[in-house]
Amino acid sequence: MNEVALKPTSSPLQGALEVPGDKSISHRAVMLGSLAKGKTSITNFLTGEDCSRTIDAFRQFGISIEQDGTTVTIESNGPEDFQEPSEPIYFGNSGTTARLMLGVLAGLPFFTAVYGDSSLVMRPMDRVTGPLKKMGAQLDGRSGGIYLPMAIRGGALKGINYTMPVKSAQVKSAVLLGGLFADGTTRVIEESATRNHSENMLRAFGADITETNGEIRITNKNALTGMNVHVPGDISSAAFFMTAAAIVPDSELTLKNVGLNHSRSGIIDVLKQMGASISISNVQTIGGERQGDVSVVYQKLTGTIIDGDIIPRLIDELPIIALAATQAEGTTVIRDARELRVKETDRIKATTDGLANLGANIEPTEDGMVITGGASLTGGKAEAYNDHRIAMMLAIASLVTNDDVTIDDISSINISYPGFFQDLQTVTNSA
Ligand SMILES: O=C(O)C1=C[C@@H](OP(=O)(O)O)[C@@H](O)[C@H](O)C1
Numbered sequence: 001m002n003e004v005a006l007k008p009t010s011s012p013l014q015g016a017l018e019v020p021g022d023k024s025i026s027h028r029a030v031m032l033g034s035l036a037k038g039k040t041s042i043t044n045f046l047t048g049e050d051c052s053r054t055i056d057a058f059r060q061f062g063i064s065i066e067q068d069g070t071t072v073t074i075e076s077n078g079p080e081d082f083q084e085p086s087e088p089i090y091f092g093n094s095g096t097t098a099r100l101m102l103g104v105l106a107g108l109p110f111f112t113a114v115y116g117d118s119s120l121v122m123r124p125m126d127r128v129t130g131p132l133k134k135m136g137a138q139l140d141g142r143s144g145g146i147y148l149p150m151a152i153r154g155g156a157l158k159g160i161n162y163t164m165p166v167k168s169a170q171v172k173s174a175v176l177l178g179g180l181f182a183d184g185t186t187r188v189i190e191e192s193a194t195r196n197h198s199e200n201m202l203r204a205f206g207a208d209i210t211e212t213n214g215e216i217r218i219t220n221k222n223a224l225t226g227m228n229v230h231v232p233g234d235i236s237s238a239a240f241f242m243t244a245a246a247i248v249p250d251s252e253l254t255l256k257n258v259g260l261n262h263s264r265s266g267i268i269d270v271l272k273q274m275g276a277s278i279s280i281s282n283v284q285t286i287g288g289e290r291q292g293d294v295s296v297v298y299q300k301l302t303g304t305i306i307d308g309d310i311i312p313r314l315i316d317e318l319p320i321i322a323l324a325a326t327q328a329e330g331t332t333v334i335r336d337a338r339e340l341r342v343k344e345t346d347r348i349k350a351t352t353d354g355l356a357n358l359g360a361n362i363e364p365t366e367d368g369m370v371i372t373g374g375a376s377l378t379g380g381k382a383e384a385y386n387d388h389r390i391a392m393m394l395a396i397a398s399l400v401t402n403d404d405v406t407i408d409d410i411s412s413i414n415i416s417y418p419g420f421f422q423d424l425q426t427v428t429n430s431a
């Protein structure tokens with residue numbers, strides 16, 4: 001157990017901070033770098049546990065991957081040289097590793113067994129095995145093929161046209177990765193845009209991929225070629241500090257080099273909609289990924305409605321947005337976010353239980369929550385349910401409570417943000 005009792009501090013957040021590299025982009029850089037021929041160098045790689053699971057998976061195929069802090073170097077001859085792993089592959093807590101790797105494994109002509117931790121084995125995999133089976137892969141798993149552990153016999157795929165039934169970048173990416181190995185063209189049609197890092201990076205590595213009006217097409221024509229990838233700061237990590245600065249009076253904080261890809265920046269739109277003072281500067285685009293500095297100056301927030309197409313653009317930020325809503329004047333309604341129920345934990349339950357324990361007026365709904373804000377939080381005990389995003393949200397809550405916030409276990413934070421508490425200390429002490 002790593003229980004902590006965090007003292008309430010109303011100390012404003014000041015100065016500048018550079019959050020670690022983006023988790024989604026770090027995973028994809030290792031995957032495409034391993035599938036490419038030649039050398040790939042990744043800088044500002046996220047050293048969190050989830051991305052280590054992706055590195056370990058490719059090492060099991062015999063790929064040479066060297067890691068020196070946030071720099072990762074991959075030397076590969078491409079998938080023809082991958083070896084059949086002699087041991088099952090462990091995906092840990094990482095949904096992105098599991099779902100995207102199933103797309104890769106579907107295309108590799110050998111047998112693999114895969115498993116995950118106690119959270120990952122409860123997360124639905126049929127959303128990716130469904131389309132991959134249509135492409136010709138043989139996959140089976142627990143409970144009739146829905147859950148890990150799973151066994152895959154890959155190879156000989158054919159392109160399909162796939163209209164996505166769930167708004168999920170992991171599903172889209174798994175099908176596109178399968179499409180890299182399939183005969184003919186693979187088409188994915190999405191109704192609402194989800195994060196497009198796979199498309200951006202596949203294009204940069206030389207894949208034959210095009211996109212028009214929500215239809216993405218990939219053809220197995222060009223081998224990928226190794227390249228240099230610089231990973232921008234993770235907006236999902238920056239979100240904790242942006243929100244903290246937006247709710248703690250007198251804060252004035254800049255988050256530097258944050259990824260600002262439109263498919264990820266819903267948090268900025270929502271905070272602005274709630275009245276936050278946010279400005280963006282030093283914008284540049286590297287490898288198809290927009291990035292820049294985000295400055296937040298404290299200003300009183302008001303409640304809002306969050307639903308529809310913006311949900312996939314801020315899905316991982318909804319727990320911290322719920323905390324912002326507890327500090328905003330009026331009511332905030334979050335809808336169309338049923339996907340939160342199948343993350344590392346049921347995030348609708350974890351967020352509403354946790355914030356209610358700290359004194360918030362918050363109610364779960366089937367696909368979201370309703371928060372009546374404006375009152376200060378008391379503090380108290382709350383469970384992180386072994387979910388990094390919940391643990392960090394509860395830690396940020398201690399900046400606005402009257403008494404201690406006790407969190408049962410904070411070790412999950414290493415999944416996506418190993419230096420979180422040091423960074424929190426830096427910006428709260430520089431006032
Ligand atoms: O593709 C990705 O890197 C991710 C996609 C999202 O999941 P879904 O595709 O399940 O929505 C997100 O919640 C997850 O943190 C990372």
Ligand SMILES: C=C(OP(=O)(O)O)C(=O)O
Pocket residue numbers: 023050093094095096097316343344389416
């Ligand atoms: C849902 C998340 O990740 P994953 O699906 O990769 O476990 C997350 O990081 O919030």
